[in-house]
Amino acid sequence: MKKSLKEQLPERFAERMERLLNDEYPVFLNSYDENIYAGLRMNTLKITPEEYLKMTDQALESVTWCPTGFYYNGSREYSKNPLYHAGLYYIQEPSAMFPAQVLPVEAGDHILDLCAAPGGKSTALAAKLRGTGLLVSNDISASRAKALLKNIESSGIRNSIVLTEDPKHLAGPFEEYFDKILIDAPCSGEGMFRKEPSMMRAWEKNGPDFFSKLQREIVDCGVRMLKPGGMMVYSTCTFSVEENEGTLKYILDNYPEMHVIPIEQKGEGLMPAHPEWVDGPEEIRYARRLWPHYVKGEGHFTALLRKDGAEDGDKGLSKMRLSDESKGMRELPEEFVQFLKDGDIRLDFDPARLILQGDHLSYLPENAPPLGKLRRMRTGWYLGDIKKKRFEPSGFFARALRPFECGHWIDLELSDARVIKYLKCETLEVSSELPNGWYIVGVCGYSLGWGKVSGGTLKNKYPSGWRWQ
Ligand SMILES: C[S@@+](CC[C@H](N)C(=O)[O-])C[C@H]1O[C@@H](n2cnc3c(N)ncnc32)[C@H](O)[C@@H]1O
Structure with a gap:
């Protein structure tokens, strides 16, 4: 007979959870018999939830911690819907909507999503930027970053740079550069066992010990890249203390300028973190745990941190240490001008932000930083290719256009x-x-x-x- 999910849980994991949760453990364990929740988040770069709900007869229930998030019935109809292909919504596990929701994004911010693939949180952050500022989405894995790129492109995001670097290579050049940073860290994935049971086998190979070390290396880089006065979200989809409260304690012990601050976003079933589990400072309690026996979603952890110092309002101007090898143009290329005219495209492009790399023509976000030799997949809005004296537009160019343009x-x-x-x-x-x-x-x-x-x-x-x- 096929084992139930509960019976498949790694023994060491079950023992640790029982020790941690005591009386609550049986209720936690029962959550493995319950159904998983399917979610989608509206892409407000294209449509508001109110506009979408007027267009459809679908029954969608709100996710209480994310005003643009909804539960749906999990039917394939939603991923086969042409409106999904037009980038109107992103299919995302409901608890995973919380970290990007928590980061207070302001117009013009320079934001780094350090572990970004496949882009669930990057697409949410870009929507919060509303086309202003800059979003740098990075993932160390070039193969996973392909999905990230596709999601960024199909969501119609114009102001992003997609990198595939080891955070250690970013920390020097981007020192104190970003106003906001999101670190959705690689983790042992305990919170996803119900949704993706295959993660239990991966946990047996690399568990909390392995990931907590990696997380500390990544947050070291994150803290370096955060401006004084800047804010950082640290999140995981795991329950383990080492990777959650433990990583926060590591940050607070090693960086006295960093503080865990209260999360304003409310929602049903969000529970405080536990400083007493790591003998850490009381402020750790401000972080939120999303437990599957309290929320309608999978297991997650989210903390909001702030770095001491006044924000200087000087967004993005920093001590960049890379040379600028991708210079903008003096004037728009003839082939591109002809295309804009023939297609009646009503947009003004600043030639200084246009770059031609090989055949590829891209439009840089405003005040884009020089990238030197950093490994990248996209630099801004990829418009198309200039080939044989003709301009051939890209799908990405199309996706970000609106009818009045x-x-x-x-x-x-x-x-x-x-x-x-x-x-x-x-x-x-x-x-x-x-x-x-x-x-x-x-x-x-x-x-x-x-x-x-x-x-x-x-x-x-x-x-x-x-x-x-
Ligand atoms: C939890 S996933 C991120 C999910 C993503 N934030 C989203 O919402 O779609 C963690 C990511 O970290 C990446 N990763 C692993 N080690 C890393 C490292 N040292 N630096 C940066 N990213 C890393 C993995 O490739 C993986 O894509």
Whole structure:
């Protein structure tokens, strides 16, 4: 007979939890018999929750600790919905919405998401920035960062840089550079055993001892990169004391300028952390534990910290120690100008922020830092390629455009069969009256990608890697 989830828990894990939770342990254990919760978070760069709820008859219940988050029934319908493909919402485990919600983001902030793949928290932080400032999303794993890049691009985020560096290589050049930092640390994943039972096997190989050491190395880098007066979120999806209260105690012991501060965001079932478990200072209690027997979500831990010192308001200007090898342009390339004119694109581009790397034309976020030789996947808004004296726009360019920014826009109703055909990269029939040229194909006013019209037929330019399966 197949073992229940409870019976599959690693023995050492079960023993530790029993010791930790005492009388509460049986209730905690029973949570493994309960269903997991599926969540989605609205991408407010594109739509507000109110606008989305008006558009749909879906029954969505609010996540109490995230105003843009909702529970849904877990049906595949949500990931097969063209509105999902248009980047209107991100599918995210409800407890995982808490850390980005907790970071108080202000317009113009320079934010670092240090362990960012696959981008659940980066996409939320970008939405909070509302197109201002800069988001640097980093993950040490280049393979995991591919998913991060796709999520950033399909969410229509223009002001981000995606790096794949070891945090140790970032700490020097970005010393005291960031206003806000989120460290959603690699961890032993105990809080995810119910959702992803395969993590139990991984835990047996590398558990809390392994991860708490790694977390300390990462937070050392994070603290260095935080400006005086800046704020940092530290989060994990594990229960272990070493990786949660233990890492906070490590930060407080080693960096007297860092303090754990109260989290303003309220929500049902959020519980205080436990300084007494590590014989640590009382302020550790401000951090929040999300236990599966108290919240409608998986296990998580989140702390908000502040570094002493006054914020100087001088966002992003710092002692960067890298040379700038990607200089902006003096004027817009001819091919790009022609494309903007033909596609009736109503945006002003500052040539000094345009960079050409090989064929790739990108638009840098305002005051983007020089990156020297740091390993990167994207520098800003990747617009397209200049090839054979022509500009070929990227899917990312399309995704971040809104109807009032582009006159050549073919908008389809959700019920139009051509929407799915488009997402499957098929050719579409369009009105023969449409002048030839590049067009955005949109659904309900939200951009999906490019197409090229010629004599009543639209040649599909949807990125093949994004193809509807
Ligand atoms: C919990 S996951 C991050 C999830 C992500 N924040 C999100 O919301 O989608 C932790 C990430 O840390 C990355 N990681 C592991 N070791 C790292 C290190 N030394 N520096 C930076 N990232 C690291 C892993 O590749 C993994 O993607």
